Amino acid sequence: MVLDRLKQIASQVTNTISPPHPLDPLSSLEIETATSLLRKEQGQLYYNAVTLLEPPKAQLLPWLSDPDHTEKPHRIADIVAITPEGKVMDGHVSLTEAKVLSWEHTPGVQPLITMEDLQIVEHVVRKDSKVIEQCRIIGIPAEDMHKVYCDPWTIGYDERFGNSVRLQQALMYYRPHPDNSQYTYPLDFCPIYDSNKQEIIHIDVPKIRRPVNQAPPNDYTVKSIQESIGYRTDIKPIDITQPEGVSFTVKGRTIEWQNWSVHVGFNYREGIVLNNITYFDKAENAVRPVFYRLSLAEMVVPYGNPERPHQRKHAFDLGEYGGGYMTNSLSLGCDCKGSIHYMDAEFVNRAGAAQVIKNAICIHEEDAGILFKHTDFRDDSVIVTRGRKLIISHIFTAANYEYCVYWIFHQDGAVQLEIKLTGILNTYAMNPGEDTKGWGTEVYPGVNAHNHQHLFCLRIDPNIDGPNNTIFQVDAAQGPGEVGSEENYYGNAFYAKKTKFTNPVEAMSDYDGSTSRTWEMCNENKLNPYSKKPVSYKLVSREVPALLPKKDSLVWKRAGFARHAVHVTKYSDGDFYPAGRHVPQTSGEPSRGLPEWIEANPTENIANTDVVLWHTFGITHFPSPEDYPVMPAEPMTLLLRPRNFFVRNPCLDVPPSYARTPAEVAAGKSGCGCGKDNVSKLV
Amino acid sequence: MVLDRLKQIASQVTNTISPPHPLDPLSSLEIETATSLLRKEQGQLYYNAVTLLEPPKAQLLPWLSDPDHTEKPHRIADIVAITPEGKVMDGHVSLTEAKVLSWEHTPGVQPLITMEDLQIVEHVVRKDSKVIEQCRIIGIPAEDMHKVYCDPWTIGYDERFGNSVRLQQALMYYRPHPDNSQYTYPLDFCPIYDSNKQEIIHIDVPKIRRPVNQAPPNDYTVKSIQESIGYRTDIKPIDITQPEGVSFTVKGRTIEWQNWSVHVGFNYREGIVLNNITYFDKAENAVRPVFYRLSLAEMVVPYGNPERPHQRKHAFDLGEYGGGYMTNSLSLGCDCKGSIHYMDAEFVNRAGAAQVIKNAICIHEEDAGILFKHTDFRDDSVIVTRGRKLIISHIFTAANYEYCVYWIFHQDGAVQLEIKLTGILNTYAMNPGEDTKGWGTEVYPGVNAHNHQHLFCLRIDPNIDGPNNTIFQVDAAQGPGEVGSEENYYGNAFYAKKTKFTNPVEAMSDYDGSTSRTWEMCNENKLNPYSKKPVSYKLVSREVPALLPKKDSLVWKRAGFARHAVHVTKYSDGDFYPAGRHVPQTSGEPSRGLPEWIEANPTENIANTDVVLWHTFGITHFPSPEDYPVMPAEPMTLLLRPRNFFVRNPCLDVPPSYARTPAEVAAGKSGCGCGKDNVSKLV
Structure with missing residues (x-):
C-alpha cells in the first residue's frame, strides 16, 4: 500500500510538471484559472460545471498518432454557470490562450442539479411552515422536524411549472433516530423547491393520507445486526495479494496492460470516459485502434406507478445529477482487493473553486479463471x-x-462493461391493507417500493482499425429450403443474417432475444485474411428490456435514446449527450439529443464513415422484500468482442498453468507450467 | 494443500465405514458388487453404465427430514449393458439385498458411447483398407496412416442405417507431428463404424474432394509459442490464499456453507447433481427447502451446414456420451485457485470393474466483490x-x-449456473477459394468451422418451502390506459404480468427478451408476510436462443426439449432425461423424453403440485478466427434468485468491510470493520 501511494504521488507530480494529455480532465489549477478569468469578466457566478471541452476529433487524431510532431490541441474549459439573476450561461474558456472564447445565455433550460444544490433542500424543508404543517397532519410534531429528511430529486418535468424556474422535488422521509434507515419511513407528500429562491413553492398532497409508518426500524447498521440476528462468524479470510505489484503501467492517465492501451478520462457527468483504446497485435506487429471513446452517456430510471406525482420519478442520473459528481470517494469504503491504483476526480464547486474527490477511480487486476x-x-x-x-x-x-x-479489459481482446446495482430502493408510504395495485411491492410493513427500470445508454465511438466503420445487425436465422428440400434436406441450415445500417433511421433497432441479436462494428475496408470478413467488434448484450412507458408518454418523449436498443449516428464533435446537454425540466417537446440529431438528417450516410453507436440496456426491477433494507448487488453485463479482428486467438501467448503435449505423454515426460500460477516456472 | 489432502482422506475413510447417504453415487465397491452379482447370473456383459438408481421421492423425502427415525431407502444400481451378441439390457440390482431385481432386453435402442467405445475407433480406421484408400486420394500415403486421427462421434441418426446396429461416425484428421493440432488438418470423408463388429461398414465421400490441408500448423503448444511470438513476460502473480482454510464443512458429500446445505451427487451422464438444497433462514429460525434436485440433464449441439453428412453433427453430449464419463481429472491441470476440496468420480468400465477419475469435482470459495x-x-x-x-x-x-x-452459491440466496465454453472448434476441410456459403467461417486457411448452437437443458426440481409448487411466466408489461387517460395519464404505468401454468401444454413457453421474461417457481401455499406474494425463486436467464433447425427437422424431432425455453412437467420418479434414456440413434419418431411425457398427459395438472421445470438455454456460435486454434473461454450464465422468499435481505449479517453511521460521522467517531477483509476486526 505504501508503494502504491508513493507511485501515485510520483505520478501526480509528473502530471503537474509535464503538459497534460489533451484528454486529461481539467486539473484543479485549470478549473480555477477558468473561473478566475470569468470572474474578471462576468463577476459573480454560481458554477454548475467546469469541464474539459474535448478537442475536435479531426484535431486530436493526428496528435494521437504522432504527438511529437503535431501541435497539441488547445485546452478549453466547457462551462455552465448560473448568474445571480438565475440566467443559465454556457461558455468556453481557452486555458491555452487564457481567454473567454464564448459566453452566452441559454434560455429555457435548466442545467443539472449539483450535490450542493441537493444538500440545501433538506435544511429548507425542515423550516418551511407548510412542510411542518403536513408533517403534523401525518403524525410528526413540529419539535421533531430535525428527524425529517428529504432526498431532493430533479422535478423531471411538471407541466404546471414548466422550465423557467429551477425546481427540485423533495421526496420526504423520517428517521426516529439518525441511524435508522429513513426509507422505512417515507412521508406521503412532496414539496416542490425553487433552487434559485431556495424556498418551497408548492406541496403535492395526496387525496388519501398516510400517517407516518409505525413499524419498527428495519436497519442494516452494525449495532442493529449485532443486537438482533448477530453477525456470521464462519467466513474465513481470502487473502489476495500481488507481491510483485501490478501488471499494468500508468503514464499520466494512460494505462498499458496486456497489449491494451487506454486513456482514462473522467468528467462530472459520465464519470469514467475511456479514450483511444488500442490493442497491440503481435501478429500484425502493430498497435491497432479499437475504440475512440467509450462511456456511459446517459440513463433514465422510470417508475411504473401512474398515480400523481410518481410520474415525476424518472431520474436521468447522469444528465440530471452527474455520475461524476455523485462518485464515491473509495477511501471512505474499501471496495476492491489486491494492489489498487487510484485516480482522483477534480470538479468545480458552486463558488468556482476546485474540489477533489480522493480515490474516485479504482484500477486493479483480478484473476479471471480459466482463459x-x-x-x-x-x-x-x-x-x-x-x-x-x-x-x-x-x-x-x-x-x-x-x-x-x-470497465473490464480481457486478455482475449474483449471489453466488458459490468454494472452492479445496490443501495436502497426508492420507497413510498402505504397504509395498512392498502392495495399496491401491482405498481409496487410492500417490501416491509408500510413501505411500498415501486416498479422501475434502470436504462443505461452506452456511447460507443468505434475505431475499428480506423474511424470509418459500419454497423451491422446480426441475427441467427434459419436457412432457406423446407425440410426435405434438396438445399436443406434435414432442415438444419442456419447462418448469421447481417443487416447493414446505411442511415440513422434504418439503424433504430430493437433487441431480439430469440435470434440472439448482436450488432457488429465493422471496418469494411479491411478484411480478415482468413475469413475474408471485415474486421469487427461485436456488441453482445442480453439485458435489453424495452422502454415500458408508452409511446408519446412523458418519459418516452424525454428519454428518446431509450426507445430503441441501438441508434447509430454519424460522428459529430460535441454530440455526447443522448437526452440533450441540459436535461432537467425538458418537456420532451421536442425530444432532445438523439431524436433531434436523427430528425435533422434522417437519411445521412452512416456506412463506412465515422459513426457512433448508442446502446440502451438495463433491467426492469419489480422489488421484493429481499431487496430491503439494502439491496444485494444485482449484476448486469455486456461484452464487446473481437470477431474477425485477429487472425487467431490473441491470448495464446499467456503462459499456461500447465501444458503437456501428446509427445510428452508418450515419452513419459512431465509437462511444463506450474501448479499455482502462470508466471514463474515457464518464462 | 497437505491439510486439504488429509481432510480429503479422512472424509473418504469416514465414507467407507459409515453408511452412505441415499443419494451418494455408487462406490467402487458397490459398482463391483453389482457387476459380480450380474456376472453370476448373466455371464459376460459389456457394461455401459452402472449408476445409482435414485430412491423414489416419496421414500426419500421422509428420510431427508428425519434420517434417524426413518428406514433408509435401499441402495439400487441402475444398469445398462450389452451382451456379447449385441443385445441392449436394462436392469436393476439391489445392493442392500444383494439381488438382481430386473433384467430386460430393450430392443431398438442404443445406449450411449463410452470413452472406451470411442478410444477403439482410431485404431480401427488406421488399419481399414477403405480408409487407407481415401487417405491416399487426398494426399496421405499409406505409410503415414499413424498420422491419421479421428474424433469418433455418435452417428446421431442416419436413416440409411437406422438403429439396429450400434454405430459411430469417425470425423477424420491428420497430424504432421503428434503435437500438431489435428483440427488444422480435417479430412473430407467420414467412415461409419460398427461398434459391435469393430469395423468400418461405410465411408461417406463428398462429391468435391478436398486434398489434405497444406497450410503450416496452427498450434498452441508451449514450443510453438516460444518459437514464434514468445510468451508474455509482464504478468505479475496474483496470490489467492486462505490461511485459515475454507469456510465450508463437508460431511460425507453434504456441503454446508453460509446457511446453504447441499448434497453433491455425480453420475456418468449429468455430471454434478445437486440434491436437497436448503437455506437456513435466521428470520424464520428454520431450514427452508429450496430445490430438491438441480442438474444439467441434456444438451444438443446442432451444426448449421445442410450439406450431407454434416446434418449428423448434432451431438447430445450428455445423453450420447455422458458429461460424467467425459469429466476431466483436475489433478491433470490446475484449474482453480485457493483452498480446494476435491471429490473423485467412480464409474464402471466395459469389463465391469470400477474405475476412478481423481479430483473430478472441485469445490472452492471465491471472493465475489461488493455484496x-x-x-x-x-x-x-x-x-x-x-x-x-x-x-x-x-x-x-x-x-x-x-x-x-x-454451480455457484451466493450469500444472498441466489444460485447461479455458469458455463464456460472453451476447447477447439469442430472443423471441416475446405479447398482454397471454396465458398463457405455462410454455413461456416474459414478460421484458418483450409479450415472451415461450421455454425453451431450449444443448447443445454437445465433440470430444476423446485422445492420452494415444500414440493407443491407452481410455475408462473412473468413479463414486464405496460399498464392499461392510453397516454392522457385518467388511469394512466402520463403513460408510465407498468407491472409484472404473471401467467400461471396449469398444464404442460400451456407451460411450453419461449423466451421474450423485450419483456425481460422470467419464470417464477412459487409455493402458493405460503405468502411472504410483507408482500403477500407467494414465496418463490425466479429463473433469470438471458442466453436463450431459439432452436434453429426447423420444425419437423431431424434435430427438432430428436431434441424435443430444445423446442421451447421452458417446459414444465409433473414430477415422476425416473423422468430424468428430456431426450430419452437411450439417446444415440433415436430417429425422433416418436420424440423421446419430454414430448413423449407431455403427449401422454397434456392436460395433467401442474399447479400447486410437485413439478419439474426444464429450461433450455445456450448460445449460437458463428465461429471467427479468434476462436482458433483454441477458443478463449466464452462464458454464459443464469440465476435462480429468491423473490418474496425472505422477509429481508438475507445477507445483512455478513460482516461489513467498513461501516460508519450518521451518528458516528456527526460525533467524529470512526467506523468499524477493517480495510482489508470482512472478518477480523468486527466479530
Whole structure:
C-alpha cells in the first residue's frame, strides 16, 4: 500500500510538471484559472460545471498518432454557470490562450442539479411552515422536524411549472433516530423547491393520507445486526495479494496492460470516459485502434406507478445529477482487493473553486479463471491457461441507489462493461391493507417500493482499425429450403443474417432475444485474411428490456435514446449527450439529443464513415422484500468482442498453468507450467 | 494443500465405514458388487453404465427430514449393458439385498458411447483398407496412416442405417507431428463404424474432394509459442490464499456453507447433481427447502451446414456420451485457485470393474466483490460489505470442446449456473477459394468451422418451502390506459404480468427478451408476510436462443426439449432425461423424453403440485478466427434468485468491510470493520 501511494504521488507530480494529455480532465489549477478569468469578466457566478471541452476529433487524431510532431490541441474549459439573476450561461474558456472564447445565455433550460444544490433542500424543508404543517397532519410534531429528511430529486418535468424556474422535488422521509434507515419511513407528500429562491413553492398532497409508518426500524447498521440476528462468524479470510505489484503501467492517465492501451478520462457527468483504446497485435506487429471513446452517456430510471406525482420519478442520473459528481470517494469504503491504483476526480464547486474527490477511480487486476483449456481425450495431454482482467471502476450514489460501474479489459481482446446495482430502493408510504395495485411491492410493513427500470445508454465511438466503420445487425436465422428440400434436406441450415445500417433511421433497432441479436462494428475496408470478413467488434448484450412507458408518454418523449436498443449516428464533435446537454425540466417537446440529431438528417450516410453507436440496456426491477433494507448487488453485463479482428486467438501467448503435449505423454515426460500460477516456472 | 489432502482422506475413510447417504453415487465397491452379482447370473456383459438408481421421492423425502427415525431407502444400481451378441439390457440390482431385481432386453435402442467405445475407433480406421484408400486420394500415403486421427462421434441418426446396429461416425484428421493440432488438418470423408463388429461398414465421400490441408500448423503448444511470438513476460502473480482454510464443512458429500446445505451427487451422464438444497433462514429460525434436485440433464449441439453428412453433427453430449464419463481429472491441470476440496468420480468400465477419475469435482470459495453498499450523500456515512461465493464445478471434454460447469452459491440466496465454453472448434476441410456459403467461417486457411448452437437443458426440481409448487411466466408489461387517460395519464404505468401454468401444454413457453421474461417457481401455499406474494425463486436467464433447425427437422424431432425455453412437467420418479434414456440413434419418431411425457398427459395438472421445470438455454456460435486454434473461454450464465422468499435481505449479517453511521460521522467517531477483509476486526 505504501508503494502504491508513493507511485501515485510520483505520478501526480509528473502530471503537474509535464503538459497534460489533451484528454486529461481539467486539473484543479485549470478549473480555477477558468473561473478566475470569468470572474474578471462576468463577476459573480454560481458554477454548475467546469469541464474539459474535448478537442475536435479531426484535431486530436493526428496528435494521437504522432504527438511529437503535431501541435497539441488547445485546452478549453466547457462551462455552465448560473448568474445571480438565475440566467443559465454556457461558455468556453481557452486555458491555452487564457481567454473567454464564448459566453452566452441559454434560455429555457435548466442545467443539472449539483450535490450542493441537493444538500440545501433538506435544511429548507425542515423550516418551511407548510412542510411542518403536513408533517403534523401525518403524525410528526413540529419539535421533531430535525428527524425529517428529504432526498431532493430533479422535478423531471411538471407541466404546471414548466422550465423557467429551477425546481427540485423533495421526496420526504423520517428517521426516529439518525441511524435508522429513513426509507422505512417515507412521508406521503412532496414539496416542490425553487433552487434559485431556495424556498418551497408548492406541496403535492395526496387525496388519501398516510400517517407516518409505525413499524419498527428495519436497519442494516452494525449495532442493529449485532443486537438482533448477530453477525456470521464462519467466513474465513481470502487473502489476495500481488507481491510483485501490478501488471499494468500508468503514464499520466494512460494505462498499458496486456497489449491494451487506454486513456482514462473522467468528467462530472459520465464519470469514467475511456479514450483511444488500442490493442497491440503481435501478429500484425502493430498497435491497432479499437475504440475512440467509450462511456456511459446517459440513463433514465422510470417508475411504473401512474398515480400523481410518481410520474415525476424518472431520474436521468447522469444528465440530471452527474455520475461524476455523485462518485464515491473509495477511501471512505474499501471496495476492491489486491494492489489498487487510484485516480482522483477534480470538479468545480458552486463558488468556482476546485474540489477533489480522493480515490474516485479504482484500477486493479483480478484473476479471471480459466482463459482457455483443452484436453485430448486420447492421452490426457492438456493445456490450461488462467486469465486475468483489468478493471477500471467507479461507484456513484444517486440518492438511494448505488451504481458500481466496472470497465473490464480481457486478455482475449474483449471489453466488458459490468454494472452492479445496490443501495436502497426508492420507497413510498402505504397504509395498512392498502392495495399496491401491482405498481409496487410492500417490501416491509408500510413501505411500498415501486416498479422501475434502470436504462443505461452506452456511447460507443468505434475505431475499428480506423474511424470509418459500419454497423451491422446480426441475427441467427434459419436457412432457406423446407425440410426435405434438396438445399436443406434435414432442415438444419442456419447462418448469421447481417443487416447493414446505411442511415440513422434504418439503424433504430430493437433487441431480439430469440435470434440472439448482436450488432457488429465493422471496418469494411479491411478484411480478415482468413475469413475474408471485415474486421469487427461485436456488441453482445442480453439485458435489453424495452422502454415500458408508452409511446408519446412523458418519459418516452424525454428519454428518446431509450426507445430503441441501438441508434447509430454519424460522428459529430460535441454530440455526447443522448437526452440533450441540459436535461432537467425538458418537456420532451421536442425530444432532445438523439431524436433531434436523427430528425435533422434522417437519411445521412452512416456506412463506412465515422459513426457512433448508442446502446440502451438495463433491467426492469419489480422489488421484493429481499431487496430491503439494502439491496444485494444485482449484476448486469455486456461484452464487446473481437470477431474477425485477429487472425487467431490473441491470448495464446499467456503462459499456461500447465501444458503437456501428446509427445510428452508418450515419452513419459512431465509437462511444463506450474501448479499455482502462470508466471514463474515457464518464462 | 497437505491439510486439504488429509481432510480429503479422512472424509473418504469416514465414507467407507459409515453408511452412505441415499443419494451418494455408487462406490467402487458397490459398482463391483453389482457387476459380480450380474456376472453370476448373466455371464459376460459389456457394461455401459452402472449408476445409482435414485430412491423414489416419496421414500426419500421422509428420510431427508428425519434420517434417524426413518428406514433408509435401499441402495439400487441402475444398469445398462450389452451382451456379447449385441443385445441392449436394462436392469436393476439391489445392493442392500444383494439381488438382481430386473433384467430386460430393450430392443431398438442404443445406449450411449463410452470413452472406451470411442478410444477403439482410431485404431480401427488406421488399419481399414477403405480408409487407407481415401487417405491416399487426398494426399496421405499409406505409410503415414499413424498420422491419421479421428474424433469418433455418435452417428446421431442416419436413416440409411437406422438403429439396429450400434454405430459411430469417425470425423477424420491428420497430424504432421503428434503435437500438431489435428483440427488444422480435417479430412473430407467420414467412415461409419460398427461398434459391435469393430469395423468400418461405410465411408461417406463428398462429391468435391478436398486434398489434405497444406497450410503450416496452427498450434498452441508451449514450443510453438516460444518459437514464434514468445510468451508474455509482464504478468505479475496474483496470490489467492486462505490461511485459515475454507469456510465450508463437508460431511460425507453434504456441503454446508453460509446457511446453504447441499448434497453433491455425480453420475456418468449429468455430471454434478445437486440434491436437497436448503437455506437456513435466521428470520424464520428454520431450514427452508429450496430445490430438491438441480442438474444439467441434456444438451444438443446442432451444426448449421445442410450439406450431407454434416446434418449428423448434432451431438447430445450428455445423453450420447455422458458429461460424467467425459469429466476431466483436475489433478491433470490446475484449474482453480485457493483452498480446494476435491471429490473423485467412480464409474464402471466395459469389463465391469470400477474405475476412478481423481479430483473430478472441485469445490472452492471465491471472493465475489461488493455484496452491498450504500453511502448517505448527506454525510458520507457508509456501509460496504464484500461477498463470497461457493463454487462446485467440473469440466468435461467432448472430443474437441470443453465445457466448464460452475454451480455457484451466493450469500444472498441466489444460485447461479455458469458455463464456460472453451476447447477447439469442430472443423471441416475446405479447398482454397471454396465458398463457405455462410454455413461456416474459414478460421484458418483450409479450415472451415461450421455454425453451431450449444443448447443445454437445465433440470430444476423446485422445492420452494415444500414440493407443491407452481410455475408462473412473468413479463414486464405496460399498464392499461392510453397516454392522457385518467388511469394512466402520463403513460408510465407498468407491472409484472404473471401467467400461471396449469398444464404442460400451456407451460411450453419461449423466451421474450423485450419483456425481460422470467419464470417464477412459487409455493402458493405460503405468502411472504410483507408482500403477500407467494414465496418463490425466479429463473433469470438471458442466453436463450431459439432452436434453429426447423420444425419437423431431424434435430427438432430428436431434441424435443430444445423446442421451447421452458417446459414444465409433473414430477415422476425416473423422468430424468428430456431426450430419452437411450439417446444415440433415436430417429425422433416418436420424440423421446419430454414430448413423449407431455403427449401422454397434456392436460395433467401442474399447479400447486410437485413439478419439474426444464429450461433450455445456450448460445449460437458463428465461429471467427479468434476462436482458433483454441477458443478463449466464452462464458454464459443464469440465476435462480429468491423473490418474496425472505422477509429481508438475507445477507445483512455478513460482516461489513467498513461501516460508519450518521451518528458516528456527526460525533467524529470512526467506523468499524477493517480495510482489508470482512472478518477480523468486527466479530
